[in-house]
Amino acid sequence: MNAPRPTDAHPYLRAxxxxxxxxxxxxxxxxxxxxxxxxxxxxAHLTAAHQLLDQLTDSTRPPHPAAGRHLVAAHLRLWQATAAVHDAFHTVPADDGEGSAAEECRPERLPEGPLVLTICQRHLAASHAIRRKTTPTDLNTPLQGHTTTCGQ
Structure with a gap:
């Protein structure tokens, strides 16, 4: 069996x-x-990317610790971006004019959208997953000490 060509690797992620x-x-x-x-x-896209990055981090860290540390940093920053999008959702008024910055995240109350998985339910599930591996301090720490070999 032939190895996949680099252009054929990860077609869904490329799409x-x-x-x-x-x-x-x-x-x-x-x-x-x-x-x-x-x-x-x-x-939804960010939480899916977050889950993928989580899996890549877990599999990369043991054989390549330095790369794993960079992926852990990316994992944290992607979560911060996901949380910010969730917060923005609650500050944008709904189509009916309801909703404001004071609106609380209440997963048990289904906001408009697909009944299968609302943003609050998705965010709650993702937050449980990240809290199993990350401390609150890490989640709120700005990116410091991150170095790369790329020139700027």
Missing amino acids: ATAGLRHHARAHTLHGAPADRLHLDTLH
Whole structure:
């Protein structure tokens, strides 16, 4: 059996990246502010990327500790971005004008959107997963001491 060519590696991840690039270009043309549906979808993408990064970190850290440390830092920062998108969701008014910065995250109360998994339920599940491996201090610490071999 032949090894996959580099261009064939991770086709779904490449397709998701291409989809994000396409969306970013299309959004630049329209320039409309993000609505709750947009933020919910972006949050779903970020939590999926967070889960993938978590798995990659776990499998990379033992054989390559230095790379694993960089992935742990990325894992933390991606979680911070995911949490910020979740917070933004609650500050954007709903289509019916409801919702404000004071709105609480209440997973038991289903906000508009797919009934299968709302943003609050998804965020709660993801937060349980990250808290099993990360301390609150780590989650709130800014990125410091991060070095790379790339020139800037």
